[in-house]
Amino acid sequence: MLSARPVEGRFRRLRSIANTILIAILFVVPWVRIRGEPLVLLDIPHRKFHVFGLVIFPQELFFLWLILAGLTLALFFFTALAGRLWCGWACPQTVFTDVYAAIARRIQGWTRTGPPRHVALWRRVATHVAWIAVSGIVGLHLVGYFRSPYELIGALRHGDLAGASMGFWIAGAALCYLDFALVRQTFCKYLCPYARFQSVLLDSDSLVVAYDLERGEPRRKKRAERKGGDCVDCGLCVAVCPTDIDIRKGMQMECIGCTQCIDACDGVMNRIGRPLGLIGYRSLASLEGRRTRLLRPRVVIYGVLLVASVLGFGAAIVAREPLSLEVERNRTSLYQRSADGRIGNAYTLHVQNRERQDHVYRIGIDAPARFQLVAGVNPLPIPATGDVTASVFVLAQPDATAEDEDGTPIRFHLENVERPGRKIARDSTFLAPAHETDATHHEEDRDAD
Ligand code: SF4
Numbered sequence: 001m002l003s004a005r006p007v008e009g010r011f012r013r014l015r016s017i018a019n020t021i022l023i024a025i026l027f028v029v030p031w032v033r034i035r036g037e038p039l040v041l042l043d044i045p046h047r048k049f050h051v052f053g054l055v056i057f058p059q060e061l062f063f064l065w066l067i068l069a070g071l072t073l074a075l076f077f078f079t080a081l082a083g084r085l086w087c088g089w090a091c092p093q094t095v096f097t098d099v100y101a102a103i104a105r106r107i108q109g110w111t112r113t114g115p116p117r118h119v120a121l122w123r124r125v126a127t128h129v130a131w132i133a134v135s136g137i138v139g140l141h142l143v144g145y146f147r148s149p150y151e152l153i154g155a156l157r158h159g160d161l162a163g164a165s166m167g168f169w170i171a172g173a174a175l176c177y178l179d180f181a182l183v184r185q186t187f188c189k190y191l192c193p194y195a196r197f198q199s200v201l202l203d204s205d206s207l208v209v210a211y212d213l214e215r216g217e218p219r220r221k222k223r224a225e226r227k228g229g230d231c232v233d234c235g236l237c238v239a240v241c242p243t244d245i246d247i248r249k250g251m252q253m254e255c256i257g258c259t260q261c262i263d264a265c266d267g268v269m270n271r272i273g274r275p276l277g278l279i280g281y282r283s284l285a286s287l288e289g290r291r292t293r294l295l296r297p298r299v300v301i302y303g304v305l306l307v308a309s310v311l312g313f314g315a316a317i318v319a320r321e322p323l324s325l326e327v328e329r330n331r332t333s334l335y336q337r338s339a340d341g342r343i344g345n346a347y348t349l350h351v352q353n354r355e356r357q358d359h360v361y362r363i364g365i366d367a368p369a370r371f372q373l374v375a376g377v378n379p380l381p382i383p384a385t386g387d388v389t390a391s392v393f394v395l396a397q398p399d400a401t402a403e404d405e406d407g408t409p410i411r412f413h414l415e416n417v418e419r420p421g422r423k424i425a426r427d428s429t430f431l432a433p434a435h436e437t438d439a440t441h442h443e444e445d446r447d448a449d
């Protein structure tokens with residue numbers, strides 16, 4: 001069960017506001033549709049990643065890599081600048097663990113000093129029931145980033161309790177219950193990889209939650225004691241810490257920067273009439289009497305890389321082709337002969353519309369006039385963010401194609417019917433018998449066999 005005491009104070013109020021905003025965003029985004037397309041959906045079964053109006057396909061995974069690189073650099077940049085801002089203020093682990101703890105305290109009747117001496121069994125059971133219900137809601141929204149929440153709700157309405165969507169939902173809810181209700185900050189302490197490498201991102205100029213050793217020590221055992229530092233050794237900063245550490249022992253890897261000890265200690269300083277900030281957001285340099293330098297080489301390097309990744313992403317979006325085209329030559333037969341004696345090659349065109357609008361494209365070839373394109377459907381309608389596969393033939397006179405043993409280069413192109421000039425092209429080759437007579441004899445031999 002919970003152990004950390006609740007705390008009140010200015011940082012607690014700010015964090016509650018931040019939590020509310022973040023949860024609202026997290027809950028609203030999976031439901032948002034723009035012209036029928038989800039705002040954010042990592043749709044793995046259909047191999048489409050909807051990210052704020054952009055539909056990314058598996059062939060373009062470098063976009064996702066660019067987004068991940070940008071987020072990682074942002075994490076490095078803000079950690080170097082202001083410590084574990086992410087962990088204390090924005091990480092879902094912290095945000096939801098806070099919510100789950102608040103639910104438990106409300107049901108179990110905690111006071112400002114902690115839990116009641118005895119918590120009735122029904123209150124304990126009710127806490128778990130409430131956690132499971134909230135996990136259902138949180139799980140729906142977290143899974144909603146991978147599976148449409150409309151689909152999940154639809155499955156529930158139709159009683160499809162055995163479907164894959166329901167399985168995802170139940171798994172998501174179970175994970176939320178296990179993590180936010182039971183594991184809680186143990187995850188931050190022992191499992192989170194970020195905690196392991198944050199120490200290399202921080203330096204003495206980074207802003208962190210720190211105890212002013214010079215001001216606080218030596219600790220006074222009694223508040224009335226005249227001699228000694230400002231710390232009265234009340235232990236409140238330890239009692240409110242969700243990771244069970246004593247910040248007075250210096251910076252520790254387990255500290256998630258949640259600021260609860262700042263609020264607790266400020267409350268004590270208020271009561272004993274001492275200045276606030278014995279524990280506060282500060283750099284270790286400032287505690288050593290040096291000026292805090294915000295602009296340092298590592299901050300500048302991370303900042304420049306972050307801006308470069310954002311600009312790179314923008315440039316990649318601008319240069320992105322709205323359509324992808326792959327041309328595959330039929331490999332089962334090199335060429336065929338038509339009834340009128342012409343040589344024919346079969347091709348398959350794989351077309352993918354990366355835009356959110358339907359389009360119609362005309363298929364054409366760039367080749368000498370003796371080549372002729374034959375397509376079953378032309379122009380070709382391609383639905384928004386959809387794929388179309390089209391089979392086409394190219395026919396040519398045999399004597400005209402016998403000039404190149406490696407084949408004659410031809411280029412396929414698709415031109416947007418609504419916006420002429422908007423084109424995409426891919427190269428391929430046209431194969432024909434090197435010498436028409438050899439091919440004829442070869443076919444005659446085969447007929448004789
Ligand atoms: S809350 Fe403040 S006064 Fe109390 S033990 Fe911690 S640092 Fe000392």
Ligand code: SF4
Nearest residue numbers: 241255256258259261
């Ligand atoms: S030491 Fe303070 S800031 Fe760090 S985790 Fe504990 S309460 Fe939060």
